[in-house]
Amino acid sequence: MSVTELLQSIQFLTNADGEKTAVLIDMDSWEEILTLLEDIEDAYELRQAKQEQEELVDWETVVADYTKTHPDAEL
Numbered sequence: 653m654s655v656t657e658l659l660q661s662i663q664f665l666t667n668a669d670g671e672k673t674a675v676l677i678d679m680d681s682w683e684e685i686l687t688l689l690e691d692i693e694d695a696y697e698l699r700q701a702k703q704e705q706e707e708l709v710d711w712e713t714v715v716a717d718y719t720k721t722h723p724d725a726e727l
Contacts (some may be wrong), residue, residue: 662681
């Protein structure tokens with residue numbers, strides 16, 4: 653779902669003067685918004701790590717190392 657589609661799914665609650673006072677979002681849209689925010693946060697953290705010259709480890713290596721020390725873990 654695009655950001656435009658998400659924004660179109662939002663409903664506003666208004667007071668007696670017609671001023672917007674609250675927002676109503678269905679759960680599917682809320683979950684999509686959370687996913688988008690997490691993606692933005694991940695991209696920011698990756699950019700920060702690259703600027704700081706931190707060593708980046710690919711996900712497969714992280715999982716392999718973790719499962720060696722936690723053989724009963726379900727990933």
